[in-house]
Amino acid sequence: xxxxxxxxxxxxxxxxxxxxxxxxxxxxxxxxxxxxxxxxxxxxxxxxxxxxxxxxxxxxxxxxxxxxxxxxxxxxxxxxxxxxxxxxxxxxxxxxxxxxxxxxxxxxxxxxxxxxxxxxxxxxxxxxxxxxxxxxxxxxxxxxxxxxxxxxxxxxxxxxxxxxxxxxxxxxxxxxxxxxxxxxxxxxxxxxxxxxxxxxxxxxxxxxxxxxxxxxxxxxxxxxxxxxxxxxxxxxxxxxxxxxxxxxxxxxxxxxxxxxxxxxxxxxxxxxxxxxxxxxxxxxxxxxxxxxxxxxxxxxxxxxxxxxxxxxxxxxxxxxxxxxxxxxxxxxxxx
Numbered sequence: 001x002x003x004x005x006x007x008x009x010x011x012x013x014x015x016x017x018x019x020x021x022x023x024x025x026x027x028x029x030x031x032x033x034x035x036x037x038x039x040x041x042x043x044x045x046x047x048x049x050x051x052x053x054x055x056x057x058x059x060x061x062x063x064x065x066x067x068x069x070x071x072x073x074x075x076x077x078x079x080x081x082x083x084x085x086x087x088x089x090x091x092x093x094x095x096x097x098x099x100x101x102x103x104x105x106x107x108x109x110x111x112x113x114x115x116x117x118x119x120x121x122x123x124x125x126x127x128x129x130x131x132x133x134x135x136x137x138x139x140x141x142x143x144x145x146x147x148x149x150x151x152x153x154x155x156x157x158x159x160x161x162x163x164x165x166x167x168x169x170x171x172x173x174x175x176x177x178x179x180x181x182x183x184x185x186x187x188x189x190x191x192x193x194x195x196x197x198x199x200x201x202x203x204x205x206x207x208x209x210x211x212x213x214x215x216x217x218x219x220x221x222x223x224x225x226x227x228x229x230x231x232x233x234x235x236x237x238x239x240x241x242x243x244x245x246x247x248x249x250x251x252x253x254x255x256x257x258x259x260x261x262x263x264x265x266x267x268x269x270x271x272x273x274x275x276x277x278x279x280x281x282x283x284x285x286x287x288x289x290x291x292x293x294x295x296x297x298x299x300x301x302x303x304x305x306x307x308x309x310x311x312x313x314x315x316x317x318x319x320x321x322x323x324x325x326x327x328x329x330x331x332x333x334x335x
Contacts, residue, residue, distance in 0.1 A: 003027045007051035010060040012079045045069050064089035079313045082244045098329045101312045103158040105305035110162035112299040116267035147171035152204025155211030175200045201232040209241040218247040227253035239266045242299040251279045255286040267293035
């Protein structure tokens with residue numbers, strides 16, 4: 001029986017053992033080369049070629065127009081939780097199956113969020129440079145403690161839920177909002193009640209955006225956290241965003257409010273090139289401010305999370321090959 005043809009068309013970070021495991025399920029017709037990143041539609045089409053399964057990460061973007069030139073393609077797997085890089089037309093296609101990977105890095109991401117918070121509030125990045133330049137005044141760089149502060153969490157999914165016990169361990173007060181509040185859910189998360197987005201933005205000392213946005217709802221110039229929401233923040237508040245959608249926060253407005261010191265500091269787990277591409281000079285400018293951390297989509301990136309992600313990606317391929325059910329983005333379930 002002929003195997004399905006598969007293209008590893010993006011920088012998925014499979015180990016040799018994982019590629020071997022995948023190769024037992026499908027014929028691998030292309031393996032992504034980090035030295036030759038496809039820049040044009042023709043190069044992407046060439047890499048996918050005659051494959052029926054294409055595995056992507058974040059470097060390569062696909063549109064319905066491109067896939068129409070890949071006549072054998074049946075399944076696209078985004079090896080991660082987001083849909084960044086997949087066009088709206090593709091996400092609504094009924095001719096192709098589009099799958100991504102659900103929760104695999106919530107603990108890793110939650111830990112990373114607090115690494116960012118502590119770096120900003122204790123000014124670790126500033127102290128590092130000060131010390132390397134010969135500074136030795138122990139009072140020169142003063143930070144703030146977390147105990148007693150209020151953390152506002154936007155999104156009560158896997159990552160938002162994983163943040164709660166860490167915040168409690170630091171002795172923080174908690175505000176959390178979600179698109180789907182309810183008393184039973186609040187009890188499960190051990191919170192007195194859910195707050196509104198407005199309450200979170202106005203009452204928290206540290207705001208963490210960790211919601212997964214629906215790209216059909218937030219696109220173009222529509223943001224979850226726009227200028228109006230940003231202006232609700234306390235003067236010394238900090239904003240942390242590990243949401244990989246460029247429509248989570250209006251970066252242009254955030255840049256202006258940091259410059260005018262209406263917002264204290266921010267940490268964005270986003271690629272600087274993506275910021276510049278969407279927000280122009282303001283996206284480029286925010287990346288060089290001293291009270292801004294930019295970390296290029298690494299919140300998930302631990303050895304443990306990558307192994308779990310790759311295992312889940314191969315499992316989707318296995319289910320597809322064997323005709324078993326798996327969740328897809330443009331249908332409820334594929335059978």
